[in-house]
Amino acid sequence: MSLKDRYQASMVLSGVGDALGYKIGKWEFCKSGTIILNELAAMGGLEAVDIDKWIVSDDTVMHLATGEALIKAGKKPNLLELYKIMAKNYKLCLSDMKNRAPGQTCIDMVNKLNPDIPGGLNLKFNPKGGGCGAAMRAMCIGLRFPQPSEEKLLIEVSIESGRLSHHHPTGYLGALTAALFTAYAVNGRPPQEWGRGLLEVLPKAKSYIVKSGLDVQENLETWDYFEKKWNDYLKERGILDGQSQPKFPDAYGPVERDVFYSTLSYQGWAGSSGHDAPMIAYDALLKAGSSWVTLAHHGFFHGGDSDSTGVIAACWWGAIYGFEGVPKCNYEKLEYKSRLAKIGEELYELSRNGVAGGGGGGGSCQQA
Template structure:
């Protein structure tokens, strides 16, 4: 039997912190340039299962601090339909979060943007359009929005809050659409929507988000001009995984080990640092979820312990796993002594209460979205279907029948994805305020320093 929804809410928040802290490892794993090295070090520590995620060695990064900031703004806003008050509260929490960044490697774009926020003034949460605001800093803190708005009928609120909270710091579609994706996928997890359908659901939602941007009247022309990058990147990814329609199983290469994943994650990034941007951080977390099923350890291997911005992919992958499976298979030593665990647990409980007022914990029914945005059915939590575990599925006869797969599943050649043509001018502007030593002068001594600076700049 699947865990009750309340447990899934708590697990979503707590495991988001675990994914963050595990990937970050006080900075040493986030800025490590080899997934192989990370996995070898984890093995020396006793294996993934034995990792003790607790202070002082496993502090949470800026991702969890700001994810909590978003969640606690919802908890402290009496009426979240009052968007002016809600957004000013979110902005205030983000500014306060900047006082808890010692040792947590906050991104420069986030810090600079938070400095501009003025929550005491009307519309003080709005910042100008930023052609360099495409980092993952908006996406990494938005999952809880999907916990607040888990039902298909909540979609308009989820779109508005996902976009507006995102562009408080990352006012570029490549950045704030990552926030929307992170929130949307969390809502899908609570809905029990099959994971292979999430990407198609995102593509169905993007036109609605575009309409919202037009109607908002803020930097409309600038945003629409840069809209194509995020959309095209996701179209390419869904084609590679053969899940454009949401009606087929994902395809993975026959060899998709640590090195192959590192190369693929790098290939879908625009910065060469997988997960550092608003489009690829949720994409990599989603890719990990597609291949892991209900295995927490597999999620750790694929979505957290990789070369790139792994705390930001980990914070999302951990949240989505918890939202589907609760604490299934998660060792106690991964979460019992996690920094800020009590705050994360309380946030999960409060978000549940806000989303499901008047419903009992153990018997809540969630409308489950099927293909298309208007068709729903009630999904009882006790009959939740486990998403497919693509890494060990092979080409089973049962899965072929249930997912209507036609023909033979062929391997995808690694590195087959390519960034869209219209992304080039965005990419050129993407590294924010990076000094001359981030050019093609690459000595062994300063490579790590440069990558660290580059990633912190873009987040």
């Protein structure tokens, strides 16, 4: 499958993972993966799911907003203008949230943004801003800036996209992880290396936060939680070295997964925070390999915030494998499929034009 096809699959399948994990709110708020998988089996299994009957959640609506902002900003984006476009898109997309269960932090913080005035993007540090709302919409940043030479740009754009609503390290570092792992997927980097790569990028992210100068003390005081959780997870899977193959328990069914996922979480609701939404998605990807069904069972159908883990896991998987092995009924009639595919195609074209320039606007929206 061509790289262009993989870009389109990455965006389209992200919407599929979201819609399947969401099930119009029924499965997102279900506490049992066993119950979900039993209901799925009663439908005839994943291969029998006609996506025409399902809608995407707030995750995809906001991911669309991010992707369309990246495209509108053009080949050599002025970063300050890019953040203004993102903010405007996030505000506009709030009108498309009926029955999509948007997070309260996203709603409250996005409503406070004012991209048309100086300082209107500079939201203060939020002690409650560690949710997954920044991560779930950031994967496409990795499609836009996939080159290793663009790492600095990816770090800055993903962090600032996250701080538009989630000004807390656990929140915006989730956005960085979602974008970074998408870039790794595009470049064919073996997944067992990704976690090590993240740990090597985090000091650069911290340097950027210090350089940006906004609420530095509060950010540094709450920084270590995210890094420690990821360090612990990578040790658990035996891939802290970035070279070994991941190790999973012999018994790792839906009950065991629900228990393990909850231990990763902040307060027991698996996948609802910036650290554990990409972490559970990563766990599913590592276990699944090229199996779409295994990815879905592990990443979309579990007790917890299953649409947020689903949207991330499916995006990464699509960037690696394209549509290979995915039943057409799972994606052909997906809500917003054409928009998602168009974003994938246009981000592919933009990403092929070399390293994007800073455009003279500076790297931080904190200059607004």
